[in-house]
Amino acid sequence: MSVNLWIILLGGLATYLTRIGGHIVLSRFDSIHPRVQAGLEAVPAAVLTTLVAPAAMNGGPAEWSALLVAALVCLRAPMFIGFVAGAAVLIAMRHWLA
Amino acid sequence: MSATSVSSDRVDHLWKGVRAGVPIFVASAPFAVLFGAMAVENGLTVAQAVLMSAAVYGGASQMVGIELFGQHVAPWLIVFSIFAVNFRHVLYSAAIGQHVPHWSPLRKAVAFFFLVDPVFAESERRVENGKRITIIWYAGMALPMYCSWILMTWIGAEFGSQVMPDAHAIGLDFLLSIYFLGLVMGFRKRPRWLPVVLVSAVVSVIAYRTIGSPWHVSIGALAGILLAAALPPRAALPLEAAAVEEATS
Numbered sequence: 001m002s003v004n005l006w007i008i009l010l011g012g013l014a015t016y017l018t019r020i021g022g023h024i025v026l027s028r029f030d031s032i033h034p035r036v037q038a039g040l041e042a043v044p045a046a047v048l049t050t051l052v053a054p055a056a057m058n059g060g061p062a063e064w065s066a067l068l069v070a071a072l073v074c075l076r077a078p079m080f081i082g083f084v085a086g087a088a089v090l091i092a093m094r095h096w097l098a
Numbered sequence: 099m100s101a102t103s104v105s106s107d108r109v110d111h112l113w114k115g116v117r118a119g120v121p122i123f124v125a126s127a128p129f130a131v132l133f134g135a136m137a138v139e140n141g142l143t144v145a146q147a148v149l150m151s152a153a154v155y156g157g158a159s160q161m162v163g164i165e166l167f168g169q170h171v172a173p174w175l176i177v178f179s180i181f182a183v184n185f186r187h188v189l190y191s192a193a194i195g196q197h198v199p200h201w202s203p204l205r206k207a208v209a210f211f212f213l214v215d216p217v218f219a220e221s222e223r224r225v226e227n228g229k230r231i232t233i234i235w236y237a238g239m240a241l242p243m244y245c246s247w248i249l250m251t252w253i254g255a256e257f258g259s260q261v262m263p264d265a266h267a268i269g270l271d272f273l274l275s276i277y278f279l280g281l282v283m284g285f286r287k288r289p290r291w292l293p294v295v296l297v298s299a300v301v302s303v304i305a306y307r308t309i310g311s312p313w314h315v316s317i318g319a320l321a322g323i324l325l326a327a328a329l330p331p332r333a334a335l336p337l338e339a340a341a342v343e344e345a346t347s
Contacts, residue, residue: 004142005146006173007163007173008149009153010177011154011176011180012150012152012153012154014177014180015153015181015187016211018181018185018188019184019190019191019213020206020207020210021188022192022195023195023206023210024191026188038327039323039324041288041289042291043182043185045285047183048158048183048279049298049302049322050298050302050317050318050319050322051165051274051315053298053302053318054302054306055274057303059272059275063275066272066276067275067276070276070279070280070283071283075283080125080128082280082283083273083276086276087276090269090272091269094269
């Protein structure tokens with residue numbers, strides 16, 4: 001089997017463990033330590049931020065405007081609307097700045 | 099209760115589940131198409147892209163995965179990154195598990211495979227309305243979303259490159275960053291969100307410049323997580339309330 005195939009299958013297994021793991025582990029405890037919980041709560045925001053920050057740093061006015069608009073729209077509207085607004089700004093500004 | 103009323107109950111639950119699932123699979127479809135197109139662009143075959151949607155079934159983690167495929171990083175690191183991005187799911191089954199004591203362990207093991215963000219949100223909403231999460235309702239809500247995710251991935255992988263000729267002009271290379279930022283914004287009501295985001299951003303940029311990709315992901319994320327654990331604990335939300343807030347926002 002190719003390496004890609006192994007990565008996909010193991011990635012699927014790892015994901016499945018996260019989907020059943022919470023129930024399996026937490027159903028055995030009445031409570032979890034507040035610091036552990038605080039760390040767990042921070043996981044998605046922390047991980048996803050590290051994916052945006054370097055790309056934003058490498059970008060220019062079009063990319064920065066797109067992120068700013070997307071973030072502002074996300075404050076008031078569902079995430080998908082914010083995504084579309086950011087994408088529209090990006091495409092429009094790349095078109096005009098080109 | 100007669101046999102007919104049991105079966106009409108089932109049809110009713112199935113139908114209500116399907117109706118609850120329509121908005122979520124419509125909203126997710128563009129991301130599946132985007133993933134399919136990006137996966138092929140990053141060197142996966144169409145079959146591998148479809149398999150990844152079927153096996154991993156988590157938009158953000160699949161995007162991260164193919165982003166790293168394109169950079170020729172160590173295989174275990176890609177698997178670990180997928181795991182890290184999906185780690186939030188441990189909250190979902192922990193919360194939903196308390197509402198489905200009537201499900202057998204096998205039923206839970208199968209059902210929780212499909213417990214992605216919007217499926218979790220819809221399940222919590224049903225509990226909020228004082229209704230039981232029956233397995234038939236859950237299947238009616240969750241399975242169309244899963245099938246649509248796979249089908250839309252195939253469409254994106256098969257036809258994406260023809261539909262989107264100039265990746266830069268239509269912003270394909272940067273759409274992921276906007277998408278991830280949208281997800282980050284969705285977690286903003288969580289305690290310590292702003293300090294976590296700021297520290298993760300600064301540390302990941304420094305790591306990106308000094309150590310290099312893809313280590314900036316783990317190093318930046320670890321910095322944010324440790325900060326959250328080290329800050330004085332506030333009156334923490336109950337686990338379930340925090341997870342609901344995140345999934346519905």
